[in-house]
Each structure stands twice: as structure tokens, then as C-alpha cells.
Amino acid sequence: MAHAEEICPVRDYAERVLSGEIPAAEPVRLACQRHLNDLRDSELRVTTFEYYFDEYARDHAINFFRFLRHSKGKWARQSFELELWQKFIVGSIFGWLHRETQLRRFRTAYEEIPRKNGKSTKVSGVGLYLTLADEEYGAEVYAAATKKDQAKITFDEASRMVRASPDLMKHFRVYKNNLHVIDTGSKFEPLGSDSNSLDGLNVHGGLIDEYHAHKNSAMYDVIESGTSAREHPLIYVITTAGVNQNGPCYQLREYAMKVLKGIEPDETFFAYIATIDDDDDPFDPATWMKANPNLGVSKDIAYMQKQAQKAKHMPTAYVNFLIKDLNKWVNAAVKWIPLHKWDESAGEIDLEALRGRKCYGGLDLSSKLDITAFALVFPPEERDGEYIVLVFFWIPEDDLQEREDRDGFSYSAAIRDGLIYPTPGNVIDYQFIRKTINDLGAIYDIQEIGFDPWNATQTSLELTDDGFTCVPIPQNIKNLSDPTKEFEKLVVAKKLIHGGNRVLRWMVDNTVVRMDENENVAPSKKRSTGRIDGVAAIITAMARAINLEEDNVYEKRGMRSLLDDDEE
Known part of the structure; x- marks a missing residue:
């Protein structure tokens, strides 16, 4: 893997967000400030702070994505190059280590972001990293959802990326519902609540996509209980906003906000929530980048303009625009036709x-x-x-x-x-x-x-x-x-x-x-x-x-x- 870059992309992103150069709403600003505060405490050797930021671990994870290849659209078969905001997330999750044990700090990551920002591709890459490159023998990594067919969306994307990469094909054996690493006995599989058995899982990585659609926390609980025998497991929840503010996803979101605000002192929980601020005009294009850090890359500005135009005329489209394109949680009841x-x-x-x-x-x-x-x-x-x-x-x-x-x-x-x-x-x-x-x-x-x-x-x-x-x-x-x-x-x-x-x-x-x-x-x-x-x-x-x-x-x-x- 490559050596550390002269400019740390994680720190660079955090500083550019806090300076206002990169538009971001409160949750992302809080995540960036937390990172810089942690760097300060680590450098000052604050006795209550047990972690340090390892540049090699950061680059090891970030550079792994260069071995991945896109499987769809105009970038098909091209190497996956993380954007700066994605490097902040991946570098943060994998770069922070415990000072004494050298094990990974973050055990849970909560990422909430609108559609078309490349989240499925990124989370599939995280799954492949946990399976192959995390130095964990017998790693069990699961793409988890309420239904196995839904879980296969993340798994199938990972499978396509492996098939498209000669480098990865040297290590993986690809089967219908299994990616297997011969050298370490590690595997990556889809897992739904309708799978034959959820017993006996020994989870090193649990990837839960679109958690907002889960009616209860049963699948999350299964994944979490399956991590108990691992030294540094990772549960990665990635989702858009939704309408069920009584469900498990919104509860986890509220916990994430408490962590970001320092109300809940959980050093093992990482959160990145891309949205607009409460006082922002949802129809102002200047605010769209806050919620959509990949705007202009995987998400086209013309698409946003089209969705906004619909939202101005159709109440249900307005709600959908807020939820799916601006990542705002909205009540399930909507006043209908003006x-x-x-x-x-x-x-x-x-x-x-x-x-x-x-x-x-x-x-x-x-x-x-x-x-x-x-x-x-x-x-x-x-x-x-x-x-x-x-x-x-x-x-x-x-x-x-x-x-x-x-x-x-x-x-x-x-x-x-x-x-x-x-x-x-x-x-x-x-x-x-x-x-x-x-x-x-x-x-x-x-x-x-x-x-x-x-x-x-x-x-x-x-x-x-x-x-x-x-x-x-x-x-x-x-x-x-x-x-x-x-x-x-x-x-x-x-x-x-x-x-x-x-x-x-x-x-x-x-x-x-x-x-x-x-x-x-x-x-x-x-x-x-x-x-x-x-x-x-x-x-x-x-x-x-x-x-x-x-x-x-x-x-x-x-x-x-x-x-x-x-x-x-």
C-alpha cells in the first residue's frame, strides 16, 4: 500500500468544512470538529483519550479502493477513486486506533446520506476491505437487510467489483451468494431475516444498508450479538432519511447526534450525516451540496433541478425530495393537494x-x-x-x-x-x-x-x-x-x-x-x-x-x- 500523503485528506476535509470552503450542515461540521479535537487530544497525550490517528492505517484503507473497479455506467471498469469526503469517512473509520492494543477505535459507523451519492458502491468496498485486507483470519462479513434479496444489492455490487478487478480475482472465489478468500478462510455473504439460520454468526463486519426501512432492530441486534467474539468488529449502518421517526433507524440517528454534540461520550461510535440545515431553503441550489457531497460527480445537478421542479408542484414529490435528495426526516402524514x-x-x-x-x-x-x-x-x-x-x-x-x-x-x-x-x-x-x-x-x-x-x-x-x-x-x-x-x-x-x-x-x-x-x-x-x-x-x-x-x-x-x- 502507498505511504502517507503529505496532506492528510481526513484533516484536509475537516479543516475545509469548518472554514466554510466546503458547504456542510451542522452534523458534518460537528463530525469534522470532533476529528480535529481528537487529533489535538491525541497529540497532547490527554490521559483520558486512549486513541491515536495512524496514517498508515488510514492510507491502507483509502488506497484499497483503487483496486476496486466500477461495474456500471460511464465509469464501468475504471478504478474507484474516493472523493475527499469519502476519504474523510473511510480514513476516519479505519485510521483511528487504540494506543495500547493497536486495534480499531470505531466499532459502529452510522452514515446517513441522500440517494445517488455512491453509498452502495462505497459500502460494498468497505465489505471487501473487511473481508480481504483487514488482517482478520476467518472474517465473516455480512451485507444485512430485512430480506435476503435486499441484502444482495450490496453483495452483488461487491461481487461485480471483484469480477471486474484482476487484482481482487487473484484472492477471491466468487459464488452465487458467497465471496470467499482461500488464504484466510474469510467470507462475504448476504444475510436477511428470512435466511435459513441466523444462529452461530461470528461477525467481523456487518453492513446494514437502508436501515430506515427496518421496522424493528432485530437484524441489527443479530449482527451486534454476533460480534462479541471478535477483537475489532465493525457494524456499518448506511441509510437515507425516512418517515418512521419511531423506528430503530431514527433512534440510532438521535444517538449519533448526541455523540457528535458530546452529550453521549461514546468514543467507539462514528457518525457522518449529510443533510441541509433547518433554516435552509430546500429549493436554493446553494444548499444542495450540504446534503449531496457527490453533487457533480455521481449525482448530476440537472437531476436535482428536475426533482426540485417536481417538488414545487406536487406535495408528495416535495416530501420525497426532502427525504431522498436532501436527507431530511419528514413526518409520514402529508397535507396533500393545494x-x-x-x-x-x-x-x-x-x-x-x-x-x-x-x-x-x-x-x-x-x-x-x-x-x-x-x-x-x-x-x-x-x-x-x-x-x-x-x-x-x-x-x-x-x-x-x-x-x-x-x-x-x-x-x-x-x-x-x-x-x-x-x-x-x-x-x-x-x-x-x-x-x-x-x-x-x-x-x-x-x-x-x-x-x-x-x-x-x-x-x-x-x-x-x-x-x-x-x-x-x-x-x-x-x-x-x-x-x-x-x-x-x-x-x-x-x-x-x-x-x-x-x-x-x-x-x-x-x-x-x-x-x-x-x-x-x-x-x-x-x-x-x-x-x-x-x-x-x-x-x-x-x-x-x-x-x-x-x-x-x-x-x-x-x-x-x-x-x-x-x-x-
Whole structure:
């Protein structure tokens, strides 16, 4: 390996960050200040500080990456050259040693960084270093995730880099789920919670990618317990931000911040968190480098501009931009479509022109005591046409004032204007709904009716007897995500014509969507600020429309380039 460089890249990065030459938010500034403080304490031989920074150990790890080769894209088969910020991380983790034992100081590393900053490639390289170059016989290194298929993302990248490097191929034997070093008996494997056995692990290196997606700490705990017999194991957690602030990743993040701030005196814990500061404007390009140290290298500025443009117009895209591109933790509940966007998409509906048109129904059959909604979604008949929606509402006519006081909406005025149908008594008679749907079926060509099987089974059976094709749409986030996103995209593109129905407008304004760690979104009735039955009915109908329409309007318009999310 090469000798120490004249200028230490770890110190150089820290000093340039703290001088303001390299933009960085508070967590990275704290990590840099910690490094410089530790160097001072080490040089002064502060008795309470047991570590020193070894230049050879630093360079040994950093220079190892030059033996790796990229396996994808424009850099394929080129040597991997760490950027200065990456040298800070790798050099810090492997350069600090215990003064007496000469063993590695840091046993846990937490790195949080947005997508497209080369994290998967770097963590794969760390795994290969731990397997081959860490002077550990019988090293067991695992790329760990909740599912083995997810763990294979890191492992497969490492496997491709080995195959692309003649130097590494001299040492490794490459198998489907195993990289094996003959000389030392060391191995690198993917490990998921669904693996055959998690017992008996003797972990030298545990690489946990995308920890934000873990619902609990079970896999982390398995890795940690498996390190007990090793002298200087490393658990390397690398992730983007997420939405679950009650999960294990956010708890580890909070611990990392306490370490960086000196509140928690853990000398064996390393943390690097790239994000923007709380008072930064997320749309200001000058702040983007704080969260994206590889901006202009593996992450293109044009990509950020595109994501920012989407975020300005789409609430869910804004949240996704904050999380995935600026590394900000965001609450899972999001206020959805701004009313000015909704109003801009209103258009005018010619009911006579819709006669005989193909459409899809969505039934949101709420409690008999509350409002119920049925939606018809008409797909476009031509390439650049709009979707048109009609929504019908029912409510019991008794105790109307009580319902108005509770919901803050004038149902009586909506009934007077023909926007809501009252049903006699204090509960909805579902036979009124059945009759209306049959009447609509005589006017429009209803292909299918989607319904929530939780409380509409009997009505769906009756509608089936009437000759309709009824399809259950379980109201979980996975089923509703695609139609929810399509709904939003259509509104933003002014391609969802709803005619300005004020009952539906009120419900859109009430709607809050929930998100999960897989970027799925769906309306949340529990978190919304009022009734959203009409929105739920449209999305249920949209679920069938986008599944069955071969001539999808967006595919033909070529608008995916503007509106679709890009994955890392």
C-alpha cells in the first residue's frame, strides 16, 4: 500500500468544512470538529483519550479502493477513486486506533446520506476491505437487510467489483451468494431475516444498508450479538432519511447526534450525516451540496433541478425530495393537494357527451350514519385527453344539523343544490345507492366497480346480481399507492376534470396522505382533517382504470420524464 500523503485528506476535509470552503450542515461540521479535537487530544497525550490517528492505517484503507473497479455506467471498469469526503469517512473509520492494543477505535459507523451519492458502491468496498485486507483470519462479513434479496444489492455490487478487478480475482472465489478468500478462510455473504439460520454468526463486519426501512432492530441486534467474539468488529449502518421517526433507524440517528454534540461520550461510535440545515431553503441550489457531497460527480445537478421542479408542484414529490435528495426526516402524514392546484384542474363537464362512454366505478361505502360516495372515472378517448370524474354522495337526512356542526360543512346547502342525495331516516339505506348505480349503469358504460371489501360485501353481491363486475380493492397503502400518485399527477397536469364540485373540493382540502418507507402513498382517513369519502371513491375507481386501460394517457404523452420518480 502507498505511504502517507503529505496532506492528510481526513484533516484536509475537516479543516475545509469548518472554514466554510466546503458547504456542510451542522452534523458534518460537528463530525469534522470532533476529528480535529481528537487529533489535538491525541497529540497532547490527554490521559483520558486512549486513541491515536495512524496514517498508515488510514492510507491502507483509502488506497484499497483503487483496486476496486466500477461495474456500471460511464465509469464501468475504471478504478474507484474516493472523493475527499469519502476519504474523510473511510480514513476516519479505519485510521483511528487504540494506543495500547493497536486495534480499531470505531466499532459502529452510522452514515446517513441522500440517494445517488455512491453509498452502495462505497459500502460494498468497505465489505471487501473487511473481508480481504483487514488482517482478520476467518472474517465473516455480512451485507444485512430485512430480506435476503435486499441484502444482495450490496453483495452483488461487491461481487461485480471483484469480477471486474484482476487484482481482487487473484484472492477471491466468487459464488452465487458467497465471496470467499482461500488464504484466510474469510467470507462475504448476504444475510436477511428470512435466511435459513441466523444462529452461530461470528461477525467481523456487518453492513446494514437502508436501515430506515427496518421496522424493528432485530437484524441489527443479530449482527451486534454476533460480534462479541471478535477483537475489532465493525457494524456499518448506511441509510437515507425516512418517515418512521419511531423506528430503530431514527433512534440510532438521535444517538449519533448526541455523540457528535458530546452529550453521549461514546468514543467507539462514528457518525457522518449529510443533510441541509433547518433554516435552509430546500429549493436554493446553494444548499444542495450540504446534503449531496457527490453533487457533480455521481449525482448530476440537472437531476436535482428536475426533482426540485417536481417538488414545487406536487406535495408528495416535495416530501420525497426532502427525504431522498436532501436527507431530511419528514413526518409520514402529508397535507396533500393545494386548493389552487385543484381549482386549476376543474374544467367543465358535458354530461350529455359522456352518455355511453366507458368508465370505471369506485364505491366508498362508509358507516350508515355518515356520508357515502360513488365515483365514476372516465378515461380519455384520445391520446392527449383528460380523465373526467363524476362523484355522487348520500347522507341520512335526520340529525343533519348535528352532522353539520360536527364536520363544519353545510350539508343542507349541498342537498339543496343537488350535490348530495338525502336518504330518509337517521341511517343510509343502501338500496338507494344500489338504485342510483343501476340508473347510472343505464346511462354510462360502467366496465367495473371497485369497492372496499371491509364493509361493502353485501352491496357488491347485490350489484353483481344486477349485472355489474365488482372487484374488491383492499384499502392498504400498497394497493392504493399507484392510483393515488396518478390522481395527483393528473391534477398537477390539469388533466383530471371534476367540474368544481364543492363537496369534492372540501374533501380534497381535508385529505392528508400517509407514506411508508417504500415511497408508497395513500389517503389517511384517520389523519385527514375531515371527510374524504369522495377522494377515496375516485382513487378506488382509478385503481381499476389505470390497471385495465392499455392506452395509458401518460405513456403516450411522454410526460413520465417530468413527473415520474427516479430511483437510485
